[in-house]
Amino acid sequence: MIARVWWWLVVGRCAGVVHIVHVVVDDVGWGNVGFHGNSEVETPTLDGLARSGLELERLYAHKFCSPSRCALQTGFAPIHVNVENVDPSVRNPSDPEGGYQGIPVSMVGIGEKLREKGYRTHAVGKWDVGMATNKHHPRHRGFESWLGYWHHSNDYWSYEEGSCGSTSMRDLWEYNATHDGPAVREGYEDEVLRAEAVRLVQMHDPREPLFLLWAPHLTHAPLEVPREVERLFLSIDDVERRRMAAMVSLLDTEIGTLVAALQPSLWKDTLLVVHSDNGGEIIFAGSCGGSNWPLRGGKFSNFEGGIRVVGLVNGGALGRRGKFDGLVGVWDWYATYCAIAGADPGNATRDSTNLWPVLRMGGDAPRTELVIGDSSALGYNAQGQTLVGGLLWRNGTALYKLLLGAANKRYLIDQDVRAGPLFPNRSALAPQLYFRRCGRTAETGCLFDVIRDETEDNNIAPQRPDIFYAMLRRASEFRLYSPNRGDEDPMACARARAYGNYWGPWINLI
Ligand SMILES: *[C@@H]1O[C@H](CO)[C@@H](O)[C@H](O)[C@H]1NC(C)=O
Ligand SMILES: *[C@@H]1O[C@H](CO)[C@@H](O)[C@H](O)[C@H]1NC(C)=O
Ligand SMILES: *[C@@H]1O[C@H](CO)[C@@H](O)[C@H](O)[C@H]1NC(C)=O
Ligand SMILES: *[C@@H]1O[C@H](CO)[C@@H](O)[C@H](O)[C@H]1NC(C)=O
Numbered sequence: 001m002i003a004r005v006w007w008w009l010v011v012g013r014c015a016g017v018v019h020i021v022h023v024v025v026d027d028v029g030w031g032n033v034g035f036h037g038n039s040e041v042e043t044p045t046l047d048g049l050a051r052s053g054l055e056l057e058r059l060y061a062h063k064f065c066s067p068s069r070c071a072l073q074t075g076f077a078p079i080h081v082n083v084e085n086v087d088p089s090v091r092n093p094s095d096p097e098g099g100y101q102g103i104p105v106s107m108v109g110i111g112e113k114l115r116e117k118g119y120r121t122h123a124v125g126k127w128d129v130g131m132a133t134n135k136h137h138p139r140h141r142g143f144e145s146w147l148g149y150w151h152h153s154n155d156y157w158s159y160e161e162g163s164c165g166s167t168s169m170r171d172l173w174e175y176n177a178t179h180d181g182p183a184v185r186e187g188y189e190d191e192v193l194r195a196e197a198v199r200l201v202q203m204h205d206p207r208e209p210l211f212l213l214w215a216p217h218l219t220h221a222p223l224e225v226p227r228e229v230e231r232l233f234l235s236i237d238d239v240e241r242r243r244m245a246a247m248v249s250l251l252d253t254e255i256g257t258l259v260a261a262l263q264p265s266l267w268k269d270t271l272l273v274v275h276s277d278n279g280g281e282i283i284f285a286g287s288c289g290g291s292n293w294p295l296r297g298g299k300f301s302n303f304e305g306g307i308r309v310v311g312l313v314n315g316g317a318l319g320r321r322g323k324f325d326g327l328v329g330v331w332d333w334y335a336t337y338c339a340i341a342g343a344d345p346g347n348a349t350r351d352s353t354n355l356w357p358v359l360r361m362g363g364d365a366p367r368t369e370l371v372i373g374d375s376s377a378l379g380y381n382a383q384g385q386t387l388v389g390g391l392l393w394r395n396g397t398a399l400y401k402l403l404l405g406a407a408n409k410r411y412l413i414d415q416d417v418r419a420g421p422l423f424p425n426r427s428a429l430a431p432q433l434y435f436r437r438c439g440r441t442a443e444t445g446c447l448f449d450v451i452r453d454e455t456e457d458n459n460i461a462p463q464r465p466d467i468f469y470a471m472l473r474r475a476s477e478f479r480l481y482s483p484n485r486g487d488e489d490p491m492a493c494a495r496a497r498a499y500g501n502y503w504g505p506w507i508n509l510i
Contacts, residue, residue: 059311074109095486120205124147145176147172148173155222169496282305416434
């Protein structure tokens, strides 16, 4: 008996199970949530989780989806894994390692790390880190099950995404112990996904550690939401803003449902992380309603509105509450979760910083520098040469931000604009028309202290050439990873037809 108590004190307590529930929401802008002052839509769940948990004040992501998600799953900064948002049906046959959309074949995903340490691992929702081969499949990335879609987005009702010839293809897949193929489901996509996330939580044996990666479609385009939810926002006359408000509200409700499902047995040992993959979209009229107020720019731009994202942590395993203003990259969760599980993060420590001691006990932020990624080709989604888009450097009470335009874009950075508090503010409907030149000299360069000047109004490059050149030198030291991801592979369509007009992997590498 005494021996058992002793064992519990020593091992039971220290090695207690920590469940990890990671929710990566899509395109939710800085200003879309109540706790950042949005006055149009209430987000009581997120506000409550932020208030009773830890608000991440300086969480940075890539300026668009796939690179952020690749960074999250591999622990590498986007410039070291992927900076492109190309279609998952591309292939470059001459490069069997990196010649596909998403995560290069041999990198080790966080699901694998946690699975190795006995976690039960499940993914639900958007994948967007590669589809081409069996090596890009969630199974190979360490997940026991997955229900979701491969692309950046699909239709919320029909699950359609793109086409082969004149036939629309659908994108919804389910993989588990007994099935691996197109998922036959019906209904609004996020209700299907939320139901699966809740089911997994309810089925889970609390004695085993759980890793759930839930990536809702909400609030990414298309702006589609059940009519009964939209009806609650009829007082908003602008249709984009109304649908966005409804989508944010629905997302908030769904996260509340998941938290309620965690409460009975898992919550006290859970680390819940919720964050966005990039800023809110404010540029494509008709398909966006994001708000990054008061930040400058949005999704597809390296101004703060594109990369400083909504983030919070909660759950019983969290040891500290309040606001955390330390610099964090979305790729830091990798080293953090490895530390929680006792897994070796391997060479991901090059980019990924372990936040667990800070989250558990408090203390200062371990990260002082964060590299911002870019893709130098023209156009928002275009494939191009990898480029360091800038650097953040924490120095004392300052957080310096260097922004670098690309030579083949004449050093221009787009979305140098702040929309009003309620997007769309008609004075800023076409922010892609607003450019700022960010060159390679202190006279033409862009440098901000985003703690004193979070709206990037005050360019201090001309006054601080010392800091500008020091950061420029540092930015040029990063080694870039930029494989040619290739072109659309006709075999992707051939295989999609064979799957009954559903997208899926089409290359078996083993
Ligand atoms: C696996 O997926 C199939 C297809 O959707 C489903 O019928 C089955 O119930 C699932 N099995 C488990 C164990 O979840
Ligand atoms: C990380 O280490 C693995 C195994 O040693 C190696 O194959 C891989 O190339 C390394 N990746 C990077 C990005 O350094
Ligand atoms: C920045 O850091 C250097 C030392 O690395 C220090 O000398 C300097 O005063 C700091 N500047 C600010 C504004 O914090
Ligand atoms: C749009 O936003 C700008 C900046 O916040 C503000 O000056 C302007 O009055 C707003 N215009 C409208 C129509 O709301």
